[in-house]
Amino acid sequence: MGTSGPSREVPLTLKGSDGRRRVITAADDLALRMGVHVGMAVAKAESLFSDLVIMDADVRADAIALEKLALWGLRHYSPNVAADPPDGLVLDIKGAAHLFGGEAALISDLLGRLGDQGITGVAALADTWGAAHALARFGGQQVQIIEPGKSGEALRRLPVESLRLPPEMLPDLHLLGLDTIGELAAKPRPPLAKAFGNKLFRRIDQAFGRLAEPIEPVDAPELIKVERIFAEPIGASETIEKYTRRLTDQMCAHLEEHGLGVRRLDLHFTRTDNKVETIFVSTAKPVREPKRLAKLLCDKIETVDPGWGIDKMIMTAACVEPLTMKQTLASFEAPARPDMDELWDGLANRYGEDSVYRAISVATDIPERAVARLSPTSTAVGSRRNALYRRPQRIYRKPEPILALAVLPDHPPRAFTWRGQRYAVACADGPERVQGEWWVSPREKGKVRDYFILEVESGERFWVFRTGDGVHENTGSLAWYMHGKFE
Amino acid sequence: MSVASTASLTDLRHQIAGIERVYTRLRTVLPFSVPAIDDKLPGGGLAVGALHEVAGGAQDAVDGAASAAFAAGIAARTGGTVLWCFNQADLFEPALARFGLTEDRVVFFRGKDETDVLAGMEYALRHGGPTAVVGELAGLSHVSSQRLQLAAETSGTMAIALRRWRRHVDARDFGNQTTSFTRWRVTEIKSERLPVRGVGRARWQLELMRCRGGRCADFEVEATDVTGHITVPALLADRSVEAGDGHFRAVS
Numbered sequence: 114m115g116t117s118g119p120s121r122e123v124p125l126t127l128k129g130s131d132g133r134r135r136v137i138t139a140a141d142d143l144a145l146r147m148g149v150h151v152g153m154a155v156a157k158a159e160s161l162f163s164d165l166v167i168m169d170a171d172v173r174a175d176a177i178a179l180e181k182l183a184l185w186g187l188r189h190y191s192p193n194v195a196a197d198p199p200d201g202l203v204l205d206i207k208g209a210a211h212l213f214g215g216e217a218a219l220i221s222d223l224l225g226r227l228g229d230q231g232i233t234g235v236a237a238l239a240d241t242w243g244a245a246h247a248l249a250r251f252g253g254q255q256v257q258i259i260e261p262g263k264s265g266e267a268l269r270r271l272p273v274e275s276l277r278l279p280p281e282m283l284p285d286l287h288l289l290g291l292d293t294i295g296e297l298a299a300k301p302r303p304p305l306a307k308a309f310g311n312k313l314f315r316r317i318d319q320a321f322g323r324l325a326e327p328i329e330p331v332d333a334p335e336l337i338k339v340e341r342i343f344a345e346p347i348g349a350s351e352t353i354e355k356y357t358r359r360l361t362d363q364m365c366a367h368l369e370e371h372g373l374g375v376r377r378l379d380l381h382f383t384r385t386d387n388k389v390e391t392i393f394v395s396t397a398k399p400v401r402e403p404k405r406l407a408k409l410l411c412d413k414i415e416t417v418d419p420g421w422g423i424d425k426m427i428m429t430a431a432c433v434e435p436l437t438m439k440q441t442l443a444s445f446e447a448p449a450r451p452d453m454d455e456l457w458d459g460l461a462n463r464y465g466e467d468s469v470y471r472a473i474s475v476a477t478d479i480p481e482r483a484v485a486r487l488s489p490t491s492t493a494v495g496s497r498r499n500a501l502y503r504r505p506q507r508i509y510r511k512p513e514p515i516l517a518l519a520v521l522p523d524h525p526p527r528a529f530t531w532r533g534q535r536y537a538v539a540c541a542d543g544p545e546r547v548q549g550e551w552w553v554s555p556r557e558k559g560k561v562r563d564y565f566i567l568e569v570e571s572g573e574r575f576w577v578f579r580t581g582d583g584v585h586e587n588t589g590s591l592a593w594y595m596h597g598k599f600e
Numbered sequence: 601m602s603v604a605s606t607a608s609l610t611d612l613r614h615q616i617a618g619i620e621r622v623y624t625r626l627r628t629v630l631p632f633s634v635p636a637i638d639d640k641l642p643g644g645g646l647a648v649g650a651l652h653e654v655a656g657g658a659q660d661a662v663d664g665a666a667s668a669a670f671a672a673g674i675a676a677r678t679g680g681t682v683l684w685c686f687n688q689a690d691l692f693e694p695a696l697a698r699f700g701l702t703e704d705r706v707v708f709f710r711g712k713d714e715t716d717v718l719a720g721m722e723y724a725l726r727h728g729g730p731t732a733v734v735g736e737l738a739g740l741s742h743v744s745s746q747r748l749q750l751a752a753e754t755s756g757t758m759a760i761a762l763r764r765w766r767r768h769v770d771a772r773d774f775g776n777q778t779t780s781f782t783r784w785r786v787t788e789i790k791s792e793r794l795p796v797r798g799v800g801r802a803r804w805q806l807e808l809m810r811c812r813g814g815r816c817a818d819f820e821v822e823a824t825d826v827t828g829h830i831t832v833p834a835l836l837a838d839r840s841v842e843a844g845d846g847h848f849r850a851v852s
Binding site for chain 1: 658668672695696702709712719723724728787789793794824
């Protein structure tokens with residue numbers, strides 16, 4: 114509502130009409146705590162709570178804002194995002210989750226960003242639009258991720274309200290004693306269909322995934338879009354490739370007119386059976402070279418299932434940034450190596466954004482925290498600490514307990530047993546004392562690890578540590594661990 | 601052998617070399633700057649646009665620490681950006697700086713399995729942007745090695761297959777035929793005792809197990825240093841003919 118709205122200290126509700134009377138359609142936290150609930154008659158609320166602020170709900174503005182939010186989702190998360198009015202977004206995150214490091218990470222990123230804007234959100238991930246819609250609103254948890262194939266079970270216990278049915282149908286269903294989706298789905302269909310029409314079972318079938326419900330991505334006129342409609346459906350991958358190249362050429366011509374480069378490019382294939390297959394590529398820096406974009410897209414064409422044929426291809430520049438012309442230097446020196454960004458994009462699009470990285474060392478002595486993984490195009494400079502100190506090139510993610518024989522407090526072990534084999538130590542370096550970082554985790558306060566480099570009789574070199582300084586008991590348990598292997 | 605037949609032999613060799621595309625690539629080599637090793641390699645160094653295999657000996661066949669250091673040193677000396685492909689969880693990236701692969705020079709690619717590593721390597725080799733591509737692999741079939749070799753040849757990028765196995769018995773796989781130009785085995789041996797407490801520079805038994813156009817050989821070397829070079833231990837260097845003032849390192 115911006116600055117023109119009432120202050121946050123007063124309880125606020127919005128009113129609208131449910132067809133018969135005027136009711137409260139939304140209430141903020143304060144109002145809810147006072148006892149207002151959505152669906153309450155306005156007259157009742159006014160008489161019960163004198164200091165309640167009641168304003169008219171602006172349904173149109175809400176719808177427009179939701180469309181805007183959907184567009185934001187489209188740019189950030191996935192090529193298939195649509196508004197799910199009155200209060201939801203639906204995202205198809207197939208093929209997009211790995212870019213964020215998994216489904217859970219994508220959802221927490223999404224909710225986190227919404228939270229930054231002051232929007233409290235709930236999310237559910239399921240096999241179908243219907244199931245996700247129901248679970249988000251009636252699942253009772255803030256984040257719910259249902260494993261593939263398990264959506265049906267999760268749905269059965271939810272109330273029939275969650276099925277996106279016309280509101281007038283609900284009281285009749287309750288009258289028949291059908292309160293949950295499970296009860297409803299178990300009933301024989303013909304009598305119910307006669308009473309309620311096809312709509313009822315269409316919604317059930319959509320929720321259970323028996324009926325397709327494609328997500329029509331939010332339409333934004335400001336996005337650059339090129340499309341191609343085929344008189345005869347196409348299916349061969351060579352043909353798809355050919356038209357992908359043509360569309361990319363057109364797209365790049367459009368981008369050039371606007372002086373833009375693309376960061377994410379979506380390609381939707383509408384199949385003859387009305388399903389939409391989508392592929393997309395993202396790049397580290399804005400790109401406008403048709404060849405390069407076409408190559409990235411063509412790498413992914415094999416994941417497209419053309420079914421009985423593809424009717425229409427739509428290419429959308431989902432995320433664009435200004436890109437100015439750059440003159441390439443013609444030099445007499447050795448021919449330049451190909452552009453590295455192209456390689457990083459190629460790998461990232463095939464294997465996920467986090468699979469390609471530069472490792473920057475962080476200023477800490479604790480090896481478990483010493484590496485920051487950044488995008489390969491980043492130019493950040495790390496601390497020299499882990500490069501200059503003698504650190505092994507192989508570190509066991511979980512230090513392995515060893516049996517060691519050593520004189521306390523600061524002598525290296527004479528011999529140790531690791532993975533059932535006994536090693537006699539020939540020479541050693543150390544100790545290098547690493548203190549726990551109490552500012553990261555309070556439990557590490559005062560804890561100590563003493564690291565030793567050991568060379569055994571055969572010439573192998575190990576990195577072992579003892580917890581505790583060998584004098585004070587509260588610094589650690591004096592157990593020995595194998596942590597790494599040197600050259 | 602008469603002069604005429606020698607001449608015709610040389611002529612034949614040239615003809616064959618002309619047919620073999622790889623021969624021209626052999627001219628660009630990366631020397632170790634250790635004469636004892638470079639002498640054994642055709643062209644005086646490791647062929648640049650070619651596949652090389654490195655594995656650890658003894659326990660290192662599983663640990664892959666010494667072999668990683670050796671591979672990192674070679675990759676570092678190629679001079680440009682290096683792509684390091686792997687799928688196991690125990691690589692400590694900042695430590696590669698000790699062998700010349702500083703953080704601004706190396707980009708990592710972590711695949712979910714070995715198929716990804718192979719495909720990623722091939723993709724990067726064909727692209728030709730990096731000067732060297734290192735891949736940690738347990739299995740390397742003849743066909744896969746051919747693909748890597750071809751990709752390396754076309755772009756002139758060095759490919760290093762860092763062979764490393766989950767179990768010790770699997771290391772027998774290293775005997776199988778591949779198309780790699782050279783095959784190295786690095787085994788840790790006892791280092792020279794320092795006159796004081798502490799651990800000095802590591803020492804390796806370096807076996808050149810296979811070398812296309814060359815012979816097998818064994819060397820005893822000191823581990824890769826911060827510039828990516830290996831050296832011959834001082835004691836042995838003094839005994840060797842080419843030793844001179846015992847200073848071996850040169851710019852490659």
